[in-house]
Amino acid sequence: MEITANWYLILSAVLFSIGVVGLLIRRNPLVMFMCVELMLNAVNLSFVTFSNALNDVGGQVAVFFVLVVAAAEVVVGLAVIVAIMRRRPTATADDLSVLAG
Amino acid sequence: MVDIIVFVVSAAIILTGAIGVIAARNPVHSALMLVMTLFGVAVQFVAQEAHFLAAVQVIVYAGAIVILFLFVIMLLGVDKAEELDVGRLTAQRPMAFLAGAGVLASVLVSLLAGDESITGAREVGRAIIGGEDEADFRQIGRLLFTDYVLAFELTAILLTIAVVGAVMLARRVRGEAVDADTYLPEQARRRRIRETPVLLRTPVVETSDDMAEANSGGGE
Incomplete structure (x- = not known):
């Protein structure tokens, strides 16, 4: 038996689904952010798998850009969460349904 | 054989970490479980000969992003357990699992339906400029x-x-932050320019000269 690209892709799909479920059931904005990171990692894994299977480095370059965008997204998102939490210490996602102050 | 062992072990690490992220009640535990998943993904990167990305994954994700998460958790002091069972929408959890299962099923069907490999396209023919061993x-x-x-x-x-x-x-904005919902025009009139209240949202009030002056002085 040999590890083919499909194995990695199935694992990536499972990881992505876990991220989707977590994003939908958790109410702490920080944990929801972590679930977004899970989904990004699932996509990165499938990018690398395709890059390896198709013998094309372009997939790895795409992963590089995803990493950069994820870092920027986390920085801005956490700044937003800090700004919100400073005013309401126990904010869950339900409390933030209104964007007004 | 070694390939299979590496894959199975790293897949177990990844899935354990991922389930831990969404199941842990404490956000700190979620962050540490996220580190576990990220390391597992890095192992799979190495197994697929993406050595540079594996290093970047460990350095940027585990080293920077998760540390940033932990930093914010500790800074805000929100590291207390969350009641997972209480939800405002009762149907939210089953619907969430349904949505996850739907995503998984749609991807798996498209992956496993055909006998061929994913795209059938081998050798897109880019990139390997310096030869295979570069x-x-x-x-x-x-x-x-x-x-x-x-x-x-x-x-x-x-x-x-x-x-x-x-x-x-x-x-931190200068001046005392006020809640626009409870911000009364009288307070604005009393404060004047010297205290420069920071309006988070302009309250709906009758425009008088005093208010206009206070608002223009406190505009940020």
């Missing part, structure tokens, strides 16, 4: 500074904007 970071670097140089410059701009935005968002 290191992956050389190839990535060459692509980044030739074909993808515009995107590379745009990421530089993106990072700059993100830093500026984070500083602006996390900055």
